[in-house]
Amino acid sequence: MSLFAAPDTLTAPQVTLDTVRPGYWVGVWHRLLRDRVTLITASFLLIMLAAILAAPLIAPYNPYQGNILRRLAPIGSPGYWLGTDELGRDMLTRLLYGGRMSCLLGIMPVALALLIGGTVGIIAGFVGGWVNMMVMRITDVFYAFPSVLLAVAISGALGPGISNAILSLTLVFIPSIVRVAESATVSVRNLDYVEAARASGAGSMTIVGVHVLPNVLGPVIIYATSLTGVSMIIAAGLSFLGLGTRPPEAEWGLMLNTLRMSIYSMPEIAILPGICIFITSVCFNLVSDGLRRAMDIRG
Amino acid sequence: MLLYLIRRVLYALPIALAVSFVCFLLVHIAPGDPISSIVPPDAPPEVVEQVRVEYGLDKPIIVQFGIWLLHILGGDFGKSLMTGRSVAQELSSAVGNTVILGLTAAIPAFTIACVLGALAAWWRDGWIDRIVGSVSIAAVSTPHYWLGIVLVITFSVFMQWLPAMGAPPGAASEWRFEWDHIRFLVLPAITLAIIPIGIVTRSVRGIVGDILNQDFIVTLGAKGLHNRTIVLHVIKNAAPTTLTVLGLQFGHLIGGSIMVETVFAWPGTGFLLNNAIFQRDIPLLQGTVLILSIFFVTLNLAVDLLQTLLDPRIRRHPGQ
Numbered sequence: 001m002s003l004f005a006a007p008d009t010l011t012a013p014q015v016t017l018d019t020v021r022p023g024y025w026v027g028v029w030h031r032l033l034r035d036r037v038t039l040i041t042a043s044f045l046l047i048m049l050a051a052i053l054a055a056p057l058i059a060p061y062n063p064y065q066g067n068i069l070r071r072l073a074p075i076g077s078p079g080y081w082l083g084t085d086e087l088g089r090d091m092l093t094r095l096l097y098g099g100r101m102s103c104l105l106g107i108m109p110v111a112l113a114l115l116i117g118g119t120v121g122i123i124a125g126f127v128g129g130w131v132n133m134m135v136m137r138i139t140d141v142f143y144a145f146p147s148v149l150l151a152v153a154i155s156g157a158l159g160p161g162i163s164n165a166i167l168s169l170t171l172v173f174i175p176s177i178v179r180v181a182e183s184a185t186v187s188v189r190n191l192d193y194v195e196a197a198r199a200s201g202a203g204s205m206t207i208v209g210v211h212v213l214p215n216v217l218g219p220v221i222i223y224a225t226s227l228t229g230v231s232m233i234i235a236a237g238l239s240f241l242g243l244g245t246r247p248p249e250a251e252w253g254l255m256l257n258t259l260r261m262s263i264y265s266m267p268e269i270a271i272l273p274g275i276c277i278f279i280t281s282v283c284f285n286l287v288s289d290g291l292r293r294a295m296d297i298r299g
Numbered sequence: 300m301l302l303y304l305i306r307r308v309l310y311a312l313p314i315a316l317a318v319s320f321v322c323f324l325l326v327h328i329a330p331g332d333p334i335s336s337i338v339p340p341d342a343p344p345e346v347v348e349q350v351r352v353e354y355g356l357d358k359p360i361i362v363q364f365g366i367w368l369l370h371i372l373g374g375d376f377g378k379s380l381m382t383g384r385s386v387a388q389e390l391s392s393a394v395g396n397t398v399i400l401g402l403t404a405a406i407p408a409f410t411i412a413c414v415l416g417a418l419a420a421w422w423r424d425g426w427i428d429r430i431v432g433s434v435s436i437a438a439v440s441t442p443h444y445w446l447g448i449v450l451v452i453t454f455s456v457f458m459q460w461l462p463a464m465g466a467p468p469g470a471a472s473e474w475r476f477e478w479d480h481i482r483f484l485v486l487p488a489i490t491l492a493i494i495p496i497g498i499v500t501r502s503v504r505g506i507v508g509d510i511l512n513q514d515f516i517v518t519l520g521a522k523g524l525h526n527r528t529i530v531l532h533v534i535k536n537a538a539p540t541t542l543t544v545l546g547l548q549f550g551h552l553i554g555g556s557i558m559v560e561t562v563f564a565w566p567g568t569g570f571l572l573n574n575a576i577f578q579r580d581i582p583l584l585q586g587t588v589l590i591l592s593i594f595f596v597t598l599n600l601a602v603d604l605l606q607t608l609l610d611p612r613i614r615r616h617p618g619q
Contacts, residue, residue, distance in 0.1 A: 141317040144596045146554025153588040156576035157325040233442045233494075237558045240444050241573060256445055267452040274445025281440035289436070 024214075031294040038290025045283040052099035061090040063097040063250045072266045083269045085255070086262050091269060095276055098250040102277065105162065105244055105251070106232035109169035114224045117174040121181025122216055126189060126208060136182065139175035147172050151234055155243045165244040169235055173227055180223045184216040218295045225288035229281040236277045252277050304604060311600045318596055319371070322589040323364050326581050339380050371589070377582035381574065386586035389571060394590065397560070397567030400491065401553045403484045408492035409499055409545050416503025417537075420511060431500060438497025447490040447562035454486060461485055464564040487563040491556055495548045502544045503537070510536045539610035546602030550595040 032038060051058065060079075066088035073084040075091075082091035124135035142150065154168035188194060194211050202210070236253030238244040245251040247258060252273040259270040338350050351357060358366075370377070376386035419431035455463035461482055510516060510533050519529050553568075560569030568587050575583035 140314060141321065144314050144318050144599070145321070145592045146551045146595050148551070148555030148557065149588060149591055149595075152557050152572060152576070153322075153325060153584065154328070156572070156584055157329040157581070159330060229440055233440070236442060237444055240442075240558060241561060242577065253442075253444075256442075256448065260448065263448060263452050264456055267456065271445065271449055271452065274442055274448065277442040277445065278440055281442070282436060285436050285440050 028294045032290065035290050035294060038287055038294070041283045041286040041290070045280070045287060048099070048280065048283075049103065052096055052103060055093075055096040055100055059090075059093040059096045061093045063089065063093045064248050065089065072262055072269065074266065075268055082272060083266065085259060085269065091272060094250045094255060095252070095272060098252045098255055098273060099276060099280075101162075101245055101249060101251040102232065102236050102239075102253065103280070105165055105169075105235035105239070106280075107228060108166050109173055109235070110224050110228045110231050112166070112170045113173035113177050113227075114220065116170070117177030118181045118216070118220050120174070121178040121220075122185050122208060122212060124178065125182040125185025125216075126204070126212060128186075128189075132182070135178065139178050142171070142175040143179075147230075148234055148237070151238065152241070152243070155238055160243050160246055162245055165235060165238045168238075169231060172234075173231065176227070177220060177223065181216055181220050184219045185212055188212050188215045222288060222292050222295060225284060225291060229284035229288070232277060232281045232284065236273075300607075304607060307603055307607070308600065311596060315593060315596050318592050319368060319589060320364060322585055322592065323367050325585050325588065327360070329579075329581055376586035376589075379575075379580055379583045381578045381580045381583065386583050389583060390568070390586055390590055393566060393568045393571045393587070396565065397553055397556055397569065400484060400487055400556065400560070400565055400567055401549065403481075404488040404491040405495070405545075405549050405552055407488075408496045409548070412496045412499035413503050413541065416500040416505075417507050417533075419500070419504045420507035423508060423511075428504075431504070435497040435500040435504075438493050439501070441493050441497075443490050443493050444558040444562050446493055447486065447559055450486045450490060451562075464562070483565075487559055487565050490562070491552060491559045495552050499544060499548055503541055506537050506540050506544075507533060539606045542606055542609065543602055546598055550598045554591045554595055 055063075066084065068088050070080070070084050071086060071088035073080050073088075075081070075083045077083055080090050080092070082095065085091055085094060120135060124132045145153075151168045151172045154171060155164045158164040158168065188211065194207060197207050197211055235244060236251070236256070239251045239253035240257045242254075242257065245254050247254065255273040256270075256277075259266075259273070263270045334347060334351055334356055338347055342350075353366075356363060374387055376390070378384070379386050379389050382389065415431050415435070419428040422428055451463045454461045463486075465483060516529060516532065519532060555569075556565075556567060557569030557572050559565070560567045561573045564570065568591055572584065572587045574580070575587060
């Protein structure tokens with residue numbers, strides 16, 4: 001894997017003109033700027049994240065207060081653009097607030113797993129020997145479970161709750177991130193320039209920080225972004241089953257569940273939360289693919 | 300070669316043991332006294348005491364695991380708190396139903412996905428590649444439980460073609476390939492297949508693409524061989540890796556059927572798991588998770604062995 005590849009003169013000619021030797025990340029950045037699909041999806045994702053973060057400011061109603069007289073108002077009703085749910089709560093408000101919880105449940109486990117799994121993987125790969133063997137054998141065990149089953153089993157045993165859902169998903173994602181980080185570290189560890197750094201007296205921390213981390217970060221971050229799409233789906237799925245958030249909390253998966261009773265009367269409202277999960281997941285996957293292309297990493 | 304196969308089988312044993320240990324721990328991570336998750340809450344104290352001694356719950360955890368494992372190996376998965384029937388009994392019908400659903404979903408889905416992936420790789424960067432790429436991104440991003448609801452709305456509520464949920468009477472035990480039975484399977488099978496279709500398509504495109512990039516394919520073309528011959532070479536080279544992907548995806552499909560089975564009330568392992576979780580029926584939860592994960596381990600082992608037999612490169616260099 002050549003991460004420090006010279007910038008492609010065909011796709012980014014101006015880079016080679018302006019700068020003497022642009023770094024790898026500069027090349028990545030320039031390639032990203034030329035990738036229209038990734039740029040559009042990334043901006044869309046950012047706007048959406050901003051909207052759900054600003055939910056208390058921009059949401060027109062209270063997400064928990066409904067009016068039973070106005071229950072299941074159709075899409076486009078005056079004052080309720082996206083209609084109302086089975087308890088007469090404004091759907092737009094609920095979807096905005098629901099996005100906060102869904103994104104928290106979807107992104108948090110990946111971020112935690114990235115931190116823990118990345119650290120463990122780098123240590124295992126760098127130290128090698130029996131530490132590596134122990135760590136990799138433990139990840140093998142967790143790999144031997146289908147991921148959805150493991151998430152459901154752990155959060156099912158722990159009982160419903162936001163922190164239990166996050167904990168179970170984090171545990172599901174750690175082993176795979178450990179593997180990616182470990183293999184990237186091992187492939188760098190024995191390269192000549194790391195040998196040279198070691199010979200010139202650099203300590204382990206310096207070598208990891210200066211030589212290993214920049215090489216491992218790319219593949220691991222790409223892998224983590226690709227996990228985020230999956231994580232959004234499984235996390236909302238846990239809530240859909242009743243394992244993540246509990247009513248009256250707004251969360252996309254849970255809303256899909258509670259609106260299931262209304263598929264006969266208001267199907268177009270009942271499917272709205274799922275559309276949100278779908279769009280978010282598509283965006284994360286497209287951004288992940290774009291990053292992969294820009295960083296020129298295969299796999 | 301034989302040595303490699305034996306080593307691979309032996310390596311699966313500690314994994315299976317560790318997987319069982321994780322399943323065993325489920326009782327202990329459940330909040331509250333483990334005893335309360337094994338016996339019903341209204342059990343008389345002497346029964347509670349008897350179970351405590353029988354399962355060695357007063358002994359160290361590793362001894363408890365040993366006792367539990369012996370019970371399991373003897374086919375005793377404990378009793379479901381919910382129904383009072385043995386967990387093994389509950390599982391036997393559920394596993395059959397899940398396998399039927401899984402196969403119905405996997406066989407057409409994997410076929411379509413392999414063809415699509417190969418076509419996309421063959422005409423790289425062409426319009427087919429772009430369409431297949433978009434479709435597979437959409438497929439892997441689909442919350443399948445939501446797709447299930449959308450399908451029910453379309454085909455059950457509006458068109459009234461297919462049943463919205465449930466299984467034909469007798470499901471697994473009296474399964475027949477007749478429309479009366481199959482129609483219950485159509486929607487859940489599509490729902491279950493959607494994510495694997497996306498994943499397999501993407502993987503096959505990658506695998507075939509890699510092979511097409513290799514020198515020997517270029518040589519074959521340069522030698523003036525027919526495309527048909529080249530395709531045969533590609534298939535031969537892609538088969539072992541593709542098989543691994545398919546095996547893994549089939550395992551995920553069976554193990555991850557809980558959300559789909561819940562949407563369609565399909566009486567398989569996922570439905571059982573869902574009930575177990577909400578009735579706090581820990582023995583049932585434990586038994587179901589154990590069976591599904593041991594199935595997954597066995598499946599991976601089988602695929603690995605098959606791959607070794609198929610792939611001459613591994614056969615000749617078993618060390619790698």
